[in-house]
Amino acid sequence: QEQVPITISASHPTTVPWVGALQTFVVEPANARLEAMGSDYRIEWQEAFGGSLYDFNETLEAVEEGLTDMGWVGALWEPSKMPLQNIMFATPFVTSDPVLAVEVLNEMNDTMPAMQEEWEKHNLVFLGASVNDTYHLLTQFPVESLDDLEGRKIVGAPALGPWLSGTGAIAVSGGLPSMYQQMQTGVAEGTIIIPTGAYPLRLHEVAPNVTLVDTGVTTTGGLAVNADSWARFPDDVKTVLKELGREYSLGHAQVVKDRHDFVLQKMEEEGATVTSLPDADKQRWVDGLPDLGKTWVDQVESAGAPGGEIMARFMAEAQERGATPLRDWSAGL
Amino acid sequence: MTDGVAATGRLARIDRVIGVVGAALATISSVWILLMMVMICADITGRAVFSRPLSGVPEVVAFSVPACVFLAIPYAIHTLRYLRADVVLGAIAKSNPLAAALLEAIFSLVGAAVFYKIVENVWPRLVDAWQEAEFFGAIGAFTAPVWPFTAALLVGASVALLQCLSMAAHRAAMARTLARAGPTSGALAMVGVFLAVVGVGGLYLAFGDPTRTEVGLVTIAGLLVLVVAGLHIASALIVLSFVGIWLTRGSMGVADSSLAIAATGSINSYAFAVIPLFVLMGLFVDIANVGRDAFSVAAALLRRVRGGLGVATVFANAIFAAITGSSIASASVFTRVATPQMEAHGYTRRFAVGVVAGSSVLGMLIPPSLLLLVYGLIAEVSIGDLFLAGVIPGLLLAVIFSLTVVGLAYAAPGFVGHARSANDLEGASLGDFAKKMLPVLLLIALVLGGLYAGLFTPTESGAVGAAGALLIAIARRSLTLGRLRRVLLEAAVISASILILMVAANLYSRMLTLTGIPQSLAGFMIEAQLGLVAFLALYLVSLILLGMVLDSVSIMLVMLPLMLPIVSSLGGDLVWFGIITVVAVEIGLLTPPFGIAVYVVKGALPPGSASLAEIFAGSFPFVLAMFAFVILLMAVPEISLWLLS
Ligand code: NA
Ligand code: NA
Numbered sequence: 001q002e003q004v005p006i007t008i009s010a011s012h013p014t015t016v017p018w019v020g021a022l023q024t025f026v027v028e029p030a031n032a033r034l035e036a037m038g039s040d041y042r043i044e045w046q047e048a049f050g051g052s053l054y055d056f057n058e059t060l061e062a063v064e065e066g067l068t069d070m071g072w073v074g075a076l077w078e079p080s081k082m083p084l085q086n087i088m089f090a091t092p093f094v095t096s097d098p099v100l101a102v103e104v105l106n107e108m109n110d111t112m113p114a115m116q117e118e119w120e121k122h123n124l125v126f127l128g129a130s131v132n133d134t135y136h137l138l139t140q141f142p143v144e145s146l147d148d149l150e151g152r153k154i155v156g157a158p159a160l161g162p163w164l165s166g167t168g169a170i171a172v173s174g175g176l177p178s179m180y181q182q183m184q185t186g187v188a189e190g191t192i193i194i195p196t197g198a199y200p201l202r203l204h205e206v207a208p209n210v211t212l213v214d215t216g217v218t219t220t221g222g223l224a225v226n227a228d229s230w231a232r233f234p235d236d237v238k239t240v241l242k243e244l245g246r247e248y249s250l251g252h253a254q255v256v257k258d259r260h261d262f263v264l265q266k267m268e269e270e271g272a273t274v275t276s277l278p279d280a281d282k283q284r285w286v287d288g289l290p291d292l293g294k295t296w297v298d299q300v301e302s303a304g305a306p307g308g309e310i311m312a313r314f315m316a317e318a319q320e321r322g323a324t325p326l327r328d329w330s331a332g333l
Numbered sequence: 334m335t336d337g338v339a340a341t342g343r344l345a346r347i348d349r350v351i352g353v354v355g356a357a358l359a360t361i362s363s364v365w366i367l368l369m370m371v372m373i374c375a376d377i378t379g380r381a382v383f384s385r386p387l388s389g390v391p392e393v394v395a396f397s398v399p400a401c402v403f404l405a406i407p408y409a410i411h412t413l414r415y416l417r418a419d420v421v422l423g424a425i426a427k428s429n430p431l432a433a434a435l436l437e438a439i440f441s442l443v444g445a446a447v448f449y450k451i452v453e454n455v456w457p458r459l460v461d462a463w464q465e466a467e468f469f470g471a472i473g474a475f476t477a478p479v480w481p482f483t484a485a486l487l488v489g490a491s492v493a494l495l496q497c498l499s500m501a502a503h504r505a506a507m508a509r510t511l512a513r514a515g516p517t518s519g520a521l522a523m524v525g526v527f528l529a530v531v532g533v534g535g536l537y538l539a540f541g542d543p544t545r546t547e548v549g550l551v552t553i554a555g556l557l558v559l560v561v562a563g564l565h566i567a568s569a570l571i572v573l574s575f576v577g578i579w580l581t582r583g584s585m586g587v588a589d590s591s592l593a594i595a596a597t598g599s600i601n602s603y604a605f606a607v608i609p610l611f612v613l614m615g616l617f618v619d620i621a622n623v624g625r626d627a628f629s630v631a632a633a634l635l636r637r638v639r640g641g642l643g644v645a646t647v648f649a650n651a652i653f654a655a656i657t658g659s660s661i662a663s664a665s666v667f668t669r670v671a672t673p674q675m676e677a678h679g680y681t682r683r684f685a686v687g688v689v690a691g692s693s694v695l696g697m698l699i700p701p702s703l704l705l706l707v708y709g710l711i712a713e714v715s716i717g718d719l720f721l722a723g724v725i726p727g728l729l730l731a732v733i734f735s736l737t738v739v740g741l742a743y744a745a746p747g748f749v750g751h752a753r754s755a756n757d758l759e760g761a762s763l764g765d766f767a768k769k770m771l772p773v774l775l776l777i778a779l780v781l782g783g784l785y786a787g788l789f790t791p792t793e794s795g796a797v798g799a800a801g802a803l804l805i806a807i808a809r810r811s812l813t814l815g816r817l818r819r820v821l822l823e824a825a826v827i828s829a830s831i832l833i834l835m836v837a838a839n840l841y842s843r844m845l846t847l848t849g850i851p852q853s854l855a856g857f858m859i860e861a862q863l864g865l866v867a868f869l870a871l872y873l874v875s876l877i878l879l880g881m882v883l884d885s886v887s888i889m890l891v892m893l894p895l896m897l898p899i900v901s902s903l904g905g906d907l908v909w910f911g912i913i914t915v916v917a918v919e920i921g922l923l924t925p926p927f928g929i930a931v932y933v934v935k936g937a938l939p940p941g942s943a944s945l946a947e948i949f950a951g952s953f954p955f956v957l958a959m960f961a962f963v964i965l966l967m968a969v970p971e972i973s974l975w976l977l978s
Contacts, residue, residue, distance in 0.1 A: 007582075007847075052846040058598045065590030066582070080468045080479070090472070151384060158392065159471040170384050173391055178790060181717050186787020187380070299472050 002041050004237055006229070009048035009068040011056040017196060017259055018072060018130045019049055021252030022223065026244045033244065039236035059221070064122045069229040070241075072130060075221030076159065083300050084118050085129075087314055088218040089159045090296035093286045094315070095323035096134040098217045098253040098260075104317045105129035105219045106249055112313065114305045124224040127245025131253050132194045133260035135160070135215040138207040139190030140183065142273070146281040155179055155188035162295075163192065163215060166288035176201060183207050196256065199263040204272040210264065212276040213285075217256075223248055286326045293329025308333045341506050348499045354492055355407030356822075359829075362404035362489075363821035366609045366828070369394050369401075373610075373796035377789045389475035391603045396469060396482040398605045398832070399597055403489030405829035407496045408822075410444070414830045415565050416884075418927040420945065422563030431520035434508035436527065440564045441501035447571045448494035452487060454593035459483040486597065530558060538580060545581050549848030552577045556841075560927065566884070570837035577844035591840060599839035600832050603792060604706065609828035610795030611658040611703060615666065616820045617802035618656065621809055623776065624666035626769040627652050632674065633765075640742030640749065642678055643688045644735045646671040650692040651731040654699035656776050656798055658706070660922060661827065663696035664689060664930045668937035681750035684741075686943045687951020690930045692734055694919040694959070697885075699727030701780070701794055704918065707886055708911040711893045715908075716792075722908045722973045726916065729972065730962055737958045748954075772805045834884055865903045869967050872896060873917050877960075880921020884929055888918050912973040913966050920959050923952045 008027060010019040030043050054062040059074040060081060061067075075085035088094070088101065095101055106129050109115045119126040137143055141152070150168035155178075161171040172188045176197055182188040183206040190207050191198070192215070198204060223245050230238065268274045277285075293311055300307035312330045319325065372390050380386040409415050417440075426433035461467065462480040470476035512520075534555050538548065552573040559569040571592065579588040618624060628649040635641035635648070649671070650663055657663060667689045675685035697704045700720035709716035742749045779801045780794050789797055806812040863871065872892075879888045893914070900910045922930035931948045943951075966972055 046849070048846055053843050054594060055598065057601065058594050061590065061594050061598070065594070066584065066587045067591050067594065079470070079472055080476075081465070083472070086472075153380070153384070157471075158475070161388070161471060161475075170380075170386065171388075172380065172386055173388070178792065180715055181790050184717055185784060185790060187790055296472060303466075 002234075003044040004041050004233060005044045005046065006070065006233075006237075007046045007048060007068045008070050009053045009062070010072040011051045011054060011059050011074065012072075013050040015200070017255045018220070018252050021248055021255055022049070022072065023047070025248035025251045026223070026241075029247075030240055030244060033240045034236060037236065037240070039234075039240075041234050041236050043237065060122060063124060063224055063226050066226045066228055068226070070127075070223065070225040073124065073221045073224045076157075076218070078221075079159065081122065082118055082221070083296070083303065084115050084305060084310060085219065085221055086159070087296065087310065088216070090292045091311075091314065091325075091329045092135075092163050092215045092289070092292070093282070093326040094216050094318055094329070095325070096214045096216055097323070098131040098133060098256045099250060100318065100321050100323055101217045101219050102129040102131050102249045102253045103321060104314065105131075105222075106246065107317055108310070108313060109222075112310065114310065118305075119224060120227070123227045125227055125230045127223040127225060127241060128247075128249025129219045129222040130249065131217055131219045131256060133196050133256050134217045135163075135192050135194055136213050137190055137192055137209075137211040137277075138198055138203050138272075139209045139211065140207050141189065142209050142275075143211040143277065144275075145278065146284050152190060153188045154190045154192055155182050156192040160192055162292055163289070165290055167285055179203055180206060194260070195263045195267070196259050199267060204267040204270065208272045210267055210272050210274045212264075212274065213282065214277075283326060289327075291329075291332045294332045297333060341510070344499070344502050344506055348503055351407070351492065351496050351499050352411045355411045355496055358489055358492060359405040359408035359822055359825050360818070361485075362401045362829070363818075363825035365397060365401050365404070366613060366824055367821055369397055369606060370610060370613065370796045370799050373606075373793055374800050377793055377797065381788045389470055389477065392470050392475070393477060394606045395601050395603045396477075396479070398600050398602065398609075399836075400482045400485035400489075401609065401825065402600065402829045402832040402836070403486040403493070403596075405825040406489055406833055407492040409826045409830045409833075410493055410496045410500070412826065414826055415444070415567065416830050416834065416929075416932075417563055417565040418560055419563050420925060421561055423945075425523065429520050429523060431508055431511040431515065431517060432523040434504050434511055435520060435524045436563065438501050438504035438508060439524075440568070441497050441504060443572060444565055444568045445494055445497035445501060447568050448490050448497060450571075450575065450589070450592055451490045451596050452494060454589045455483065455487055455490065455596055458593060458597060459487055483597065490596070527562060531555075534558075538576065543580070545848045546850060546853065548577055548580045549845060549850035552844065552848070553850075566927075567833045567837040570834075570841040574837070574840040574844040578840075578847060581844070581847040591843065595836050595840040595843075599836050605832065605835065607658065607706060607792055607795040608703065608831055609824055610799050611701070612661070612827050612831075613821070613824040614795060614799035614802050615657045615659060615661070615663070616824055617799060617806050618653070618776070619666045619669075620811055620816060620820055621772060621802055621806035622811060623773045623802070623805065624649065624653055625670045627773050628667065628670045628674075630766055630769050638739070640739045642671070642675045642680065643684070643738035643742065643749075646675070646688050647692040647695070647731055647734045647738065650695045651699060651728065652773060652777075654695040654697075654727065656701075656773070656780055656802075657696050658701040658703040658795065660693045660696040660919070660930055661831075661933050664693035664933040665937045667693065668934045672938070679750050681748065681951075682943050683947045683951040684749045685951070686934050686938070686948045687953070687955065688738060690923060690928075690934045690948055690952040691955025691958075692731075693930050693933075694922055694955075695727060695731055695734075697919060698723050698730060698912075698915060700724060701798075702915070704885055704889070704915045705911060706792075707889055708893070708914060711889060712897050712907050712911060714911060718908050718977055719911050721976045722912050723915070724976060725972055726912055726962075726966060730916070730959070733958050733962055734955060737954055741954060772809070776801050776805065831884075831886075835886055838884075838886060863903075865900075865905055868899060868903060869913070873913075873963060873967075876914070876917040877920055877924070880918060881924045881927065884927070885918045885921060888921065889914065906970060906974060908977065909966075909970045909973045913963060916959060916966060917963050920956055920963075923949070923956050923959075925949045928952075 012019045014020040014023055027045050034041055053068055057077055060078050063071045063073055075082040079086055109126050152169050153172050154169040155172040155174040158173040164171045174182050179191050180201055297307035297311050315330045376387040376390040462483050467479040468476040469479055534551055555573050556569055560566055575588045578591050579585050631645035631648040632642055635645045653663055671689055672685045676682055700723045705719040705723055709719050780798045783789050783797055784794055922928055934948050935945055
């Protein structure tokens with residue numbers, strides 16, 4: 001038997017679904033899988049989760065430059081270096097199904113050269129996409145219609161700011177760690193956020209009105225291997241990692257989906273009021289948004305990527321798998 | 334001989350030029366810090382008054398931090414404020430100046446190597462950022478190019494490299510002069526021993542085929558040796574991290590990119606911007622004489638109590654603590670304000686400076702607090718909760734310190750001095766009281782009121798406090814243009830000397846993770862099945878030992894990632910643990926050889942007054958008081974958690 005040392009890491013702790021799944025879907029089954037296929041190689045894992053090797057704003061560089069052999073790459077924090085992986089931040093209200101979303105992104109990354117190039121350019125081998133649950137509103141005031149957002153200060157990740165334009169809300173930018181504080185002090189009156197992120201931070205305590213808006217899930221990047229490390233891995237290891245990468249992608253998407261439902265239920269049990277935004281208001285919201293799809297396509301094309309083709313393909317792939325978008329973001333092209 | 338003089342003259346000229354360039358860069362950094370203050374205040378005003386936040390401020394501020402730090406570093410090096418423990422080196426300099434000069438030359442060369450590596454590895458990133466038109470922000474909301482920030486960082490690091498080289502040359506020339514003037518064998522032996530110790534470590538690492546754990550242990554021992562020998566702390570941390578990462582990951586390229594990531598990324602965050610802003614606020618408060626006034630009011634009120642001036646110092650520190658987040662600001666302000674008064678009233682110099690150094694720790698316990706902020710960031714605990722939890726322990730520690738002062742004034746008059754009551758001080762009339770206390774109360778009302786009225790967050794409060802203090806200084810006409818320039822420059826240099834340590838400590842703690850030592854230590858502690866009490870005892874001892882050689886933030890960065898999971902698993906409350914950690918870590922501010930509060934007091938005293946040893950001795954009673962206090966906090970969690978329930 002020969003040991004292959006591999007460092008796997010992430011900027012977040014294993015309590016987060018897309019990191020915990022690295023353990024359950026990649027690290028734990030790997031050696032059994034190698035054994036089952038009759039390989040003489042075994043992986044000697046070194047796990048460095050929880051940001052012990054690098055912070056959230058360095059996930060791309062850390063894998064790109066070999067600080068770790070493989071790890072979760074948060075494309076959502078790299079709008080400049082990985083614009084194509086961030087397509088779902090420009091296409092809200094397309095799908096609320098995390099599994100469907102990673103299937104679409106995996107398919108596109110497998111078959112579209114421009115998407116592959118985005119990983120290769122950064123010395124990365126893509127194994128599988130990662131995803132967030134769908135976004136809802138947590139507010140300090142009840143939201144019965146879109147009009148209730150008029151003039152309210154809503155905090156969210158900077159990338160979500162555009163989603164609020166046209167709603168009358170004032171977008172305040174803030175990261176997860178600061179949101180509780182911002183709402184407790186009144187700097188913000190609500191947040192647009194994923195429930196799996198909101199619950200551990202107890203945001204429902206300071207913003208107990210949970211309004212299900214379903215702006216849709218967003219893929220966030222994915223699991224990738226440093227290309228130099230990849231080159232030194234034996235073929236058996238590569239085969240197993242490719243398999244497990246895909247299982248990780250689909251598996252954690254299911255975890256995210258289940259966790260989303262569970263967490264909403266917990267919030268309600270702990271005193272939050274959970275209501276749904278009426279369909280007509282959702283439609284009004286999405287119709288009132290600027291043409292985010294076109295903005296994205298223009299930006300991407302100015303950097304030389306076939307933005308229009310990717311956007312059209314994205315909308316088609318999503319619908320083919322059963323998504324029912326509230327707006328066709330490729331319509332304005 | 335004349336050659337030597339001419340060469341020395343040339344070197345001095347070159348060093349002057351580099352100093353001027355460094356000062357210019359530090360000026361840019363200082364204006365940039367002022368601009369950050371203005372931007373944050375504009376964002377707050379826009380949001381609160383016009384419902385129109387200034388988009389992109391948090392992102393721009395985050396990217397500004399590393400740029401500001403590296404721009405001010407050359408000047409910090411030039412003015413000898415690139416931090417280090419110089420106790421041993423100072424002693425060597427007295428007995429054997431040649432050995433000291435040689436060691437200084439070596440240390441400067443190490444610094445040059447560190448900045449060379451930073452320049453070498455950040456340069457490709459600048460090229461990338463430029464060629465790929467890299468930006469930050471979000472498409473459709475706000476975007477700004479990355480390259481100007483990277484360029485500023487590179488310029489600063491390059492000049493820092495030149496500055497280190499120039500210093501090395503200067504020290505080498507000095508050594509040559511000394512060597513001609515006197516015996517050399519003792520010096521060579523001393524330097525030889527140092528090089529031999531380092532060499533043995535290096536050879537072992539290179540050829541001993543060490544395991545990951547052994548690499549980690551050697552780098553920890555190396556840190557102790559190098560820091561105690563007087564190598565600058567950031568240099569020591571970076572060199573050892575670089576070697577450690579290289580050996581554990583088996584590739585120098587990985588060490589190179591880790592260094593680049595640490596330089597550009599580790600302090601690139603909105604939260605780290607509070608450090609320059611709090612420092613700036615402390616300096617404005619100093620200029621506006623707010624600290625002096627708070628002290629004079631307290632002194633007048635306590636003039637009939639034995640040890641009253643000492644208690645007044647503690648009291649003024651506690652008030653000042655409510656508006657500053659850093660003990661460094663407190664220590665520098667009250668050294669100038671309180672020590673002359675105490676000495677004039679019969680206190681020994683040792684005790685006078687000791688009280689100032691000791692009570693400055695209140696600055697980082699009573700909120701707002703830099704250390705609690707750092708803890709909150711690492712532990713992912715609500716910073717609001719931590720600040721609230723710090724209130725009662727902070728006030729209680731102030732009471733304990735006051736009792737210590739009064740108790741010593743009675744029990745150990747020899748240590749304290751005659752400590753006459755200050756009857757000669759005028760009593761404060763109500764009007765006087767109001768006039769002197771008004772500015773400080775206004776500032777407190779502005780910062781705390783704004784926080785609780787929801788106008789801004791604790792992260793933003795540094796900017797508001799700095800702006801408020803600036804306005805008070807202007808209103809009191811105590812701010813001239815020259816003073817403003819000096820204060821801004823000072824803020825830039827102090828911030829840079831602190832934040833470069835954060836960069837280095839960040840790299841070091843990541844290297845430790847790679848060696849697996851934290852994990853095995855945590856594993857050991859879990860396997861030993863220590864109860865919470867035994868764990869806390871072990872933890873306290875470790876923090877005190879580390880506090881002797883490391884700065885507070887580095888200790889927290891190194892220790893917390895491994896300790897937090899254990900505390901959680903043992904059922905300890907993380908807010909409570911944060912308060913314990915901060916008090917225990919602050920003991921290190923006062924313990925030799927590296928006690929930053931003591932260094933700051935020393936730096937703020939006129940030359941030729943109290944020695945470092947005297948200040949360490951004077952603050953020792955406060956070390957004991959804090960030690961007892963930590964144990965009390967451990968035993969009674971309610972002290973910390975009562976306000977939260
Ligand atoms: Na404070
Ligand atoms: Na110390």
